[in-house]
Amino acid sequence: MHQDVKLYAHGITKKFGRRTVLDNVHLAVHAGEITAIVGANGCGKSTLLRICAGLTSPDRGTVQVHSTLGYCPQDGGTVDFLLPDEHFTLIGAGRGLSRRASRAAGHAHARALDWEPDPVQARRLSGGTRQKLNLVMASIGEPDVLLLDEPYQGFDRGTYLDFWDQLHAWRDQGKAIVVVTHLLTQLDRVDTVLDLSRTTTPWRTGHR
CATH class of the missing domain: 1.10.8 (Helicase, Ruva Protein; domain 3)
Known part of the structure; x- marks a missing residue:
């Protein structure tokens, strides 16, 4: 694993009853990088973040956090x-x-x-x-690692823009940031995207 990877999740699988919410999901977030987790309602975005935060256990897979961690829940x-x-x-x-x-x-x-x-x-x-x-x-x-689950709920437009300015400042400080969002219309705001509706691995936006 590259030394600047601050959060590494491998093979994350989670079921609730008979329903598989996450199936063999992989995520690696580097220092100085923002990763967005997107996807349809119910595709496991918040569940994945809770697993990465250590609040929910996966049925299979492992999570490694190589630094201190902060978590912002959706509610x-x-x-x-x-x-x-x-x-x-x-x-x-x-x-x-x-x-x-x-x-x-x-x-x-x-x-x-x-x-x-x-x-x-x-x-x-x-x-x-x-x-x-x-x-x-x-x-x-x-x-050094921030996990943010739709943290802008209820923000007005000015505060929403302040929020993204703050994320970019944290990225410039070398923090590894994961943000769950359904409002992301400009992919150049982030470095990688994990769309749980389509894939189990992130793709780079080409922003950096």
């Missing part, structure tokens, strides 16, 4: 009664950061999304703002 992930700063502190503590460093990192990443976190419980945030919170939590501690 959930926040605690209703906690403030954004308390989320930052909780995640930061798990990554060895002090309370002050965790909050500073959270606010810095929030500003990149044009968001200033208010001291409001998560249950009172809009869906789009809760998703910003999820995305910020995934990035605290500067993980």
